[in-house]
Amino acid sequence: MSHYLLEVKDLNCRFEIERNLFSKNKYLHVxxxxxxxxxxxxxxxxVGESGCGKSTLCRTILSLNNKETGNIKWFSKDIDQFSNKEFKNFRQKVQIIFQDPYGSLNPRMTIGNIISEPLEIYKKENDKKSKTLKVLDVMEKVGLSDLLFNRFPHELSGGQCQRVGIARSIINEPDVLICDEPVSSLDLSVQxxxxxxxxxxxxxxxxxxxxxxxxxxxxxxxSDEVMVLKQGEIVEKSSAEQVFNNPKDEYTKKLISSVPRINNIG
Ligand SMILES: Nc1ncnc2c1ncn2[C@@H]1O[C@H](COP(=O)(O)OP(=O)(O)O)[C@@H](O)[C@H]1O
Ligand SMILES: [Mg+2]
Structure with missing residues (x-):
């Protein structure tokens, strides 16, 4: 048994971008x-520029995308070999939060219902009272007032919506939280x-x-460790300190010299 939660090996992913009847289909190797x-x-x-494949990597880890080749292991077991039950457990234990806090919340649901939805999916709590208590508990953990329990997403600020996303992602006590540009669409102070x-x-x-x-x-x-991605390839991977204080790759140096930056679009 290795001491890694997740192991990603020789992962390749490509998207078909053009289908041709009489010649080869075209792919984008992401x-x-x-x-x-x-x-x-x-x-x-x-870290890496927009379009380098960061979101694709997150989605592929969660099997929201198909991979072309390679292996992903969770607690030393290949996720392709998971039974339905194991896969469900994996999806409960590995959660994701997205860049667009408002867009990732269902506008017709109350904040309380949005946060408690994962409890329904994984049938964690049965009675209504313990569900509500659990929701109020995570709302407190993420700094949301209980007054927002019956409100709707459009009544909340971007920062509050992202807190709702975080609350929802931690309610089932995940082992891993994947944060895909969680602050990129927020004002600097809220970031x-x-x-x-x-x-x-x-x-x-x-x-x-x-x-x-x-x-x-x-x-x-x-971060403790940092991986620099450029056009779908890892160009540098090391401790955060090493990458920032002593970058080996030219591309990393370029990224570092572009901080502080003016635009904030991911
Ligand atoms: N479903 C898809 N079909 C075709 N191309 C895609 C798809 N998803 C992403 N891409 C392309 O893959 C590349 C990487 O995208 P993405 O992973 O979103 O980058 P990042 O998150 O680093 O900005 C981009 O060129 C994007 O246009
Ligand atoms: Mg992205």
Missing amino acids: LKNINFNLKKGSTLGI SQILDLLKSLKNKLNITMVFVSHDLAVVKSI
Whole structure:
């Protein structure tokens, strides 16, 4: 048994971008030979320019995308060999939060229902009262007032919506939280509040994290290890300190010199 939660080996992913009847179909090779292991309790930062394949990598890990070749192991077992039950458990234990906090919430559901939905899916709590208590407990953990319980997403700010996304993702006590540009669409002041929240949750709840951003400054503040992605390939992977203080790759140097940056679009 290895001490890694997640092991990704020689992962390749491509998208068909043109289908031809009389000649070869055209593909976009988005991930090329990706290798990394996720150690329990650590935070892996993934950084790279927009379009380099970061979201595709997150989605592929969760099987929301098909991979072309390669293996993904969860607690040393290949996820392709999972039974339905094992897969369901995997999806409960590996959660994701997205860049667009408002767009990832169902506009017709109340905040309380949005946060408690994963409890229904995984049939965690049965009676209504314990569900409500659990929801109020995570709302407090992520800094949301219980007054928002019966409100709707459009009544909340971007930062509050992202807190709802985080609450929803931690309610079933995941082992791994994948954060795909979780602060990129927020104002700078709100960005640092959400980053602080993620850091404190990680420590309090003992969550292992994958933290994705196009913004090196953000990744630096939260990661133990950093992986630099360029056009679907890992060009550098090392401790956060090493990558920032002594970058080996030219592309990493370029990314570092572009901090601080003006635009914030992921
Ligand atoms: N479902 C898809 N079909 C075709 N191309 C895709 C699909 N998803 C992503 N891509 C392409 O793959 C590349 C990587 O995208 P993405 O993983 O979203 O990058 P990032 O998150 O780093 O900005 C982009 O060129 C994007 O246009
Ligand atoms: Mg992305």
